[in-house]
Amino acid sequence: MGKRVAKEVSIAVADAVAQCRVDVISAYPITPQTHIVEHLAELVNNGELDAEYIPVESEHAAMSACIGAAAAGARTFTSTSSQGLLFMYENLPIASAFRLPIVMVIANRSISAPISIWNDHSDVMTTRDFGWIQTFAENGQEAVDLVYHAYRVAEKCLLPVAVNLDGFIVTHVVEPIEMLDQELVDKYLPPLKMKYKLDPKKPITMGAIGVPEIYTEAKKALDEAVKASYKMVVQAWKEFEKISGRRYQPVETYRMEDAEVAMVIMGSLAETACNAVDELRAKGKKVGLIRFRLWRPFPMQDFLKAIGRVKALCVVDRAVSHASTGGPVGIEVRSALYQSNKRPRVVNFIAGLSGRDVTKDDFIELFERTFEAISKKPKFSYEIYGVKE
Amino acid sequence: MLVEIRIHGRGGQGGVTSAELIAISAIHQGKYAQAFPSFGPERRGAPVQAFARISDSRIRTREKIYNPDVILVLDASLPKIVKVTQGLNEDGIAILNTSYSEKEVREMLGGYKGKLALLDATKIALEVLGLPITNTTMLGAFIKATGLVDLEAMKDALRERFGRLADKNIAALERAIAETKIY
Numbered sequence A: 001m002g003k004r005v006a007k008e009v010s011i012a013v014a015d016a017v018a019q020c021r022v023d024v025i026s027a028y029p030i031t032p033q034t035h036i037v038e039h040l041a042e043l044v045n046n047g048e049l050d051a052e053y054i055p056v057e058s059e060h061a062a063m064s065a066c067i068g069a070a071a072a073g074a075r076t077f078t079s080t081s082s083q084g085l086l087f088m089y090e091n092l093p094i095a096s097a098f099r100l101p102i103v104m105v106i107a108n109r110s111i112s113a114p115i116s117i118w119n120d121h122s123d124v125m126t127t128r129d130f131g132w133i134q135t136f137a138e139n140g141q142e143a144v145d146l147v148y149h150a151y152r153v154a155e156k157c158l159l160p161v162a163v164n165l166d167g168f169i170v171t172h173v174v175e176p177i178e179m180l181d182q183e184l185v186d187k188y189l190p191p192l193k194m195k196y197k198l199d200p201k202k203p204i205t206m207g208a209i210g211v212p213e214i215y216t217e218a219k220k221a222l223d224e225a226v227k228a229s230y231k232m233v234v235q236a237w238k239e240f241e242k243i244s245g246r247r248y249q250p251v252e253t254y255r256m257e258d259a260e261v262a263m264v265i266m267g268s269l270a271e272t273a274c275n276a277v278d279e280l281r282a283k284g285k286k287v288g289l290i291r292f293r294l295w296r297p298f299p300m301q302d303f304l305k306a307i308g309r310v311k312a313l314c315v316v317d318r319a320v321s322h323a324s325t326g327g328p329v330g331i332e333v334r335s336a337l338y339q340s341n342k343r344p345r346v347v348n349f350i351a352g353l354s355g356r357d358v359t360k361d362d363f364i365e366l367f368e369r370t371f372e373a374i375s376k377k378p379k380f381s382y383e384i385y386g387v388k389e
Numbered sequence B: 001m002l003v004e005i006r007i008h009g010r011g012g013q014g015g016v017t018s019a020e021l022i023a024i025s026a027i028h029q030g031k032y033a034q035a036f037p038s039f040g041p042e043r044r045g046a047p048v049q050a051f052a053r054i055s056d057s058r059i060r061t062r063e064k065i066y067n068p069d070v071i072l073v074l075d076a077s078l079p080k081i082v083k084v085t086q087g088l089n090e091d092g093i094a095i096l097n098t099s100y101s102e103k104e105v106r107e108m109l110g111g112y113k114g115k116l117a118l119l120d121a122t123k124i125a126l127e128v129l130g131l132p133i134t135n136t137t138m139l140g141a142f143i144k145a146t147g148l149v150d151l152e153a154m155k156d157a158l159r160e161r162f163g164r165l166a167d168k169n170i171a172a173l174e175r176a177i178a179e180t181k182i183y
Helices: A009-019 A035-045 A059-071 A082-086 A089-097 A142-158 A183-190 A212-244 A267-280 A298-307 A328-340 A360-375 B016-030 B101-108 B121-128 B133-146 B151-179
Strands: A001-006 A022-025 A052-055 A076-080 A103-108 A133-136 A161-166 A174-181 A251-252 A261-265 A287-292 A294-296 A312-318 A345-350 B003-010 B032-036 B047-055 B070-073 B091-099 B113-121
Touching: A001 A009, A001 B016, A009 A035, A009 A103, A009 A142, A009 A174, A022 A035, A022 A059, A022 A133, A035 A052, A052 A059, A052 A328, A059 A076, A059 A082, A059 A089, A059 B151, A076 A082, A082 A089, A089 A133, A089 A212, A103 A142, A142 A161, A142 A174, A142 A183, A142 A298, A183 A212, A212 A294, A251 A267, A261 A267, A261 A328, A261 A360, A267 A287, A267 A360, A267 B091, A287 A298, A287 A345, A298 A328, A312 A328, A312 B003, A328 A345, A345 A360, B003 B016, B016 B047, B016 B133, B016 B151, B047 B133, B070 B133, B101 B113, B113 B133, B121 B133, B121 B151, B133 B151
Parallel strands: A022 A052, A022 A076, A076 A103, A103 A161, A133 A161, A261 A287, A261 A312, A312 A345, B003 B070, B070 B091, B091 B113
Antiparallel strands: A001 A174, A133 A294, A174 B032, A251 A287, B003 B047, B032 B047
16 A cells, blocks of 8 residues: 555655656746646755756756657656647657657646636647647546556657646645555666667667658658557556556546436546536436546547447537637547447537636536437537636 | 635735645545645735635545635634625634624624634734744634544644744644634
8 A cells, every 4th residue: 555645736746756766857947837846856956856857948948858868768757837838839749759758747727818827728739639648637646646657658658648637726736645655666667778769879860851751651650659559558557556456547437327418528627527427317317427538549449438328428628629610529529439330419518718617517507408409409519618798 | 524614814824834734634634635725826915715625535526615614714804805704604614813702703794693713813823933824823723613633633734844843833723722712
């Protein structure tokens, strides 16, 4: 049994990163930032963590430093949010194309303008196509466990991993968390040994020009690698279960047995939504919940299995894809369904933008509106929920 | 049973620390708890809130707290400018730092008829800590009025948080437990 601690989730996440024995941490320490890198800086400064801490001048530089360090074979970490992630943008696809096992925690927050520091998934959704493995935590325990998992997966697949946790409503909350014992972390994460790395004694080139004759092949190779990472993601969770007793899978379901309407959601609002499921179930309504823990690679088969024989899906997105056919999750879900024979009604809401509270009663309303949509097709392809008129 | 707590203070008075210490004590006792600030820019001196939840079973919600069972008011001047009892459950309790009498406080709270716990925490803090910072003193009133966390668990949490400064805070806390009046 690991130690049960009472900690702010950001601090616990930083402790987990330290337990993973990272070699290099690079981060921009100013807003939008969390206590994650602040606490790591303390650990390094106090001599409790033997790592190089590089406080850079921007998030763009933070990712550059991580790329450089990882290319030299170091276990690296960074964390950011919101505009910080956007400032990192052009380096993100380079990390994956170089096949570097960088781990980043994204404290998910909305993006400007208007200036906002509150929680939604607008930041990470801009990066979904870059070949990073992306997982989403529901609570503090899962955030910590996904950090351990991220290093295991990143280093097995040689791909960067982004662990997402909701800004404020998870990052800033003190809650009980069970940390893994150090010896188990060490067993789970043997020292990183990269076959190809930047080494003056054995020079290689990373980031050479990709002329039209090879660019397509390079992209295809990366695409295959990201697809193939699915197996390792699942395998690493199985291995994690053996050492921790905590079971994780790509798609989580709640009370989906005989469900007629299922909510589809990511992140910590699933906790609140589960209470809505319980309340409606108590009234005899056949509802359930599906939560994506793994977002990239998209767990299509798990999802199609999870929906069972539902008549309708209520997809709750936390980001807007302006004037498209839905929110990012809604678009993905509709696309996945089209590749199967299942045709439940998909009702797509965008809720909880920039920290707008989504309560149990809100989720009940969304369920009720989805029940109505079974017999009467909605006129919208997505709706931003809860707008004050 | 889930108990929800809202703490009123002014920015810089340690309301968030109070919420955290409540949650940490409860978790160390084997309970489940959450503590969180009102998310947003920090503003020294402005009225601010912090929140906590305590339960015997896993807490599964990310909602804000709208109808607290307990309110804890750190700053004696706040009830005059903020409706601190907003949303308080009918059978909930308001715990205030004040030098006024029960009758005067009930009037100040707009004819509040519910449970009340009063303590002149500013006086204790000035005498014991030498500072008008009441967050740890008011935790004594909280323990006395609610019994939601054990004194020993709270003392451990204070030692963990304040190190060598813990003793004074514990002294203020114990005096608060002795002097808090419940109505």
